[in-house]
Amino acid sequence: MKVTGKIVIVSFLLLTAGMMNMLKAYDFREIDKIMNAAIADSAWPGGVLIIGRNDAKVYEKAYGFHTYQKNVPTRIDDIFDLASITKVMSTTSAIMSLYDRGLIDLDKYVHDYIPEFRGQSDESTAVKQKTTLRHLLTHTSGIPAYKNYNRDLFTPDMIIDDILSIDFKSEPGTRYEYSCLGFISLGELVKRVSGLTLDDYVQKYVFEPLNMNHTQYNPPVVWLPRIAPTEFSEKEQGFIRGRVHDGIAAGLAGVSGNAGLFSTAPDMSIFAGMMLNKGEYKGVRIFKPETVELFTRRAYVLENNSRCLGWDSPQGISSSGVYSGQNSFGHTGFTGTSLWIDPDNQVYVILLTNAVHPNRDFKDPNYFDWRQLVHGKAYEAMEMTRQNPETRWRDKWQDPSVRDQFKKKSFWKRVFN
Numbered sequence: 001m002k003v004t005g006k007i008v009i010v011s012f013l014l015l016t017a018g019m020m021n022m023l024k025a026y027d028f029r030e031i032d033k034i035m036n037a038a039i040a041d042s043a044w045p046g047g048v049l050i051i052g053r054n055d056a057k058v059y060e061k062a063y064g065f066h067t068y069q070k071n072v073p074t075r076i077d078d079i080f081d082l083a084s085i086t087k088v089m090s091t092t093s094a095i096m097s098l099y100d101r102g103l104i105d106l107d108k109y110v111h112d113y114i115p116e117f118r119g120q121s122d123e124s125t126a127v128k129q130k131t132t133l134r135h136l137l138t139h140t141s142g143i144p145a146y147k148n149y150n151r152d153l154f155t156p157d158m159i160i161d162d163i164l165s166i167d168f169k170s171e172p173g174t175r176y177e178y179s180c181l182g183f184i185s186l187g188e189l190v191k192r193v194s195g196l197t198l199d200d201y202v203q204k205y206v207f208e209p210l211n212m213n214h215t216q217y218n219p220p221v222v223w224l225p226r227i228a229p230t231e232f233s234e235k236e237q238g239f240i241r242g243r244v245h246d247g248i249a250a251g252l253a254g255v256s257g258n259a260g261l262f263s264t265a266p267d268m269s270i271f272a273g274m275m276l277n278k279g280e281y282k283g284v285r286i287f288k289p290e291t292v293e294l295f296t297r298r299a300y301v302l303e304n305n306s307r308c309l310g311w312d313s314p315q316g317i318s319s320s321g322v323y324s325g326q327n328s329f330g331h332t333g334f335t336g337t338s339l340w341i342d343p344d345n346q347v348y349v350i351l352l353t354n355a356v357h358p359n360r361d362f363k364d365p366n367y368f369d370w371r372q373l374v375h376g377k378a379y380e381a382m383e384m385t386r387q388n389p390e391t392r393w394r395d396k397w398q399d400p401s402v403r404d405q406f407k408k409k410s411f412w413k414r415v416f417n
Contacts, residue, residue, distance in 0.1 A: 026058055026059065027408075029408060030381065030406050031378060031381060032061070032063075034370065034377055034406050035047065035061075036064075037370070038366070038367075039063060039064040041366050042362050043353075043355060043362075043363075043366035043369070044064070044353035044355040044357075044367060045064050045065055045066065045067050045068045045353075045354065045357055046062070046064030046228065046353065046354070047063050047353035048061070048062045048075075048076055048265040048350075048351075049265070049374065049378075050268070050349075051350075051381075052269055052276075052349075053345075053347050053348075053382060055273055055276070055346075057269055059381075060076055060265065060266075066078075066228050066354070067357060068357075068358070075226070076264075076265065077214070077266060078228055079223055079262050079264055080227070080264070080265075080336075080353075081228075081240075081244060081245050081259075081335045081354075082261045082333050082335070083259050083335040083337060084331060084332065085331050085333040085338075085339055086256070086261035086333070087331060088310050088331045089206075089261060089263070089268070089271060090206075090257070091183050091186050091257040092137070093205075093206045093287075094190045094202050095186060095189075095309075095310065096291050097201070097202075097286075097287065098193055099291060100287055100291050103193050103194070105133070106133045106134045106137070107132050109132055110128075110131045110133060110135075111129050111131075113193055114164060116161070116165065118164070120165065127168050127171060128168055130172045130173075131168075131172045135172045135173055135182075136179075136185060137186070137299070137310050138176075138301045138302075138308075139177060139179050139307060140172065140301045141173075141182050142169055142172050142177075143166065143177075143179050143181050143182045143185070144166060144177070144179065145177055146179075146181065146248070147163070147166070149247070149248060149251045151247075151251045156253050159252055160188055163185060164188070173302075175302075176302055176305055176307070180248060183256075183257040183258040184257045185257070186257050187257025187258075188257070190257075198255055198257060199217040199260075206286055210271065210274060210284060210286065212263070212270055212271065214262075214263065214264045214266075215263040215267045216261070216262060217254050217261055218243070218254040219242055223242065224241065224242045227241055227242045227262065228354040229241040230335050230354055230356050231357060232359055239357070239358070244260040246334070265350050268350050268352075272348035273348070274286055275292060275341050276343060276346060278292050295309040296308050296309075296327075296341075297329075311329040311331060312330060312331055313326075313327075313328060313330075314340075314390060316391065317391070317392060317393070317394045318372070319332050319368070319371050319375060320338075320342075320375050321372055321376030321378070321391070322387045322392060322393055323376060323379035323380070323385055323386060324344075324345075324347075324375070324379070325344025325388065326344065326390065327343050327344050328340060328342040328343070328344065329341055334360075335353075335355065335356050336353035336356060337351070337353065338350070338351045338371060345379075347378075347379070347382070349374075351374055351375070355367040369397070372393070372394050372397070373397055376403075
């Protein structure tokens with residue numbers, strides 16, 4: 001009986017310790033200081049941060065204001081122009097869905113789906129016709145990065161026609177160049193294959209099933225008070241707010257494969273949870289598990305390249321920090337947005353800011369420095385400090401005393417410092 005009693009006591013203690021560990025509250029006070037320091041350093045006027053782990057949000061908070069004039073406080077459910085996060089949440093998601101439905105083959109040529117995908121000459125057409133969907137998804141097609149269009153002279157149809165007929169800068173599969181034009185082409189491919197415009201397709205097959213009710217292109221006017229303004233427009237003599245910041249996407253009436261999606265951090269946490277759970281969220285399946293795995297692992301079209309299919313992975317001075325697992329995947333947006341999902345640690349980090357406000361000159365380098373520190377400190381707060389060997393701190397944070405300056409000091413450190 002005494003032995004049995006000891007077993008019961010030990011079992012009780014182990015169970016209690018396990019429960020305490022499950023209920024453990026993470027200390028995010030250091031991140032609070034960092035977010036506010038970033039605002040003071042003009043990295044962004046305001047932002048929303050959500051950190052999730054194991055199917056639940058462990059931290060969410062809004063910081064600062066919509067502008068540096070501090071008139072409108074930022075709220076958790078504020079809406080942000082996601083910029084290039086559109087490439088993964090919208091365009092890549094649509095391609096994943098079409099792939100799941102057996103409607104496309106990633107190794108088929110783009111011109112099989114879009115006959116107008118040609119060059120300006122027979123020679124350039126011969127080069128372009130070697131392009132597969134995989135090349136576009138990994139930014140290795142050879143299509144140029146970007147092109148500016150005068151919206152007074154080019155209609156949306158004229159812009160699409162011009163992009164589809166543009167000459168390549170290199171042979172497909174030989175060179176990496178991050179390309180908005182490639183993802184605009186993928187958005188057009190979604191339309192050709194499905195018969196639905198890109199916005200209608202992702203709304204039907206991704207956002208509506210997940211009840212992401214504040215995620216869409218061209219947000220309605222009633223959402224305007226909740227939308228963070230982006231950059232000042234000389235042409236309009238006012239701040240861009242409620243319409244897409246990106247020039248090509250604006251020329252395409254707000255719906256584009258490269259940019260144009262608006263969302264909230266809570267909506268994005270639903271999406272991140274679905275991706276962490278291999279394509280399913282609360283009983284709703286969006287993608288097959290094997291499709292999620294295929295698109296979120298490195299494609300290695302080029303050796304040592306960090307790109308997955310649509311998504312990116314941590315490498316170098318990554319915005320994900322230095323502790324994200326090697327199977328992590330994510331993306332950032334020019335306006336000041338980032339999304340990183342880490343299946344190794346079952347973690348996601350969403351940081352939404354309007355860092356281009358009042359103009360893009362405020363972004364570099366402050367935004368990039370502080371963004372990385374926020375992501376890294378999220379992991380430290382959850383006591384995950386195994387460094388990803390492919391990543392490193394940005395120059396500003398190489399010195400541990402600099403990046404740890406916001407930590408709570410012990411009594412003795414306060415006395416002797």
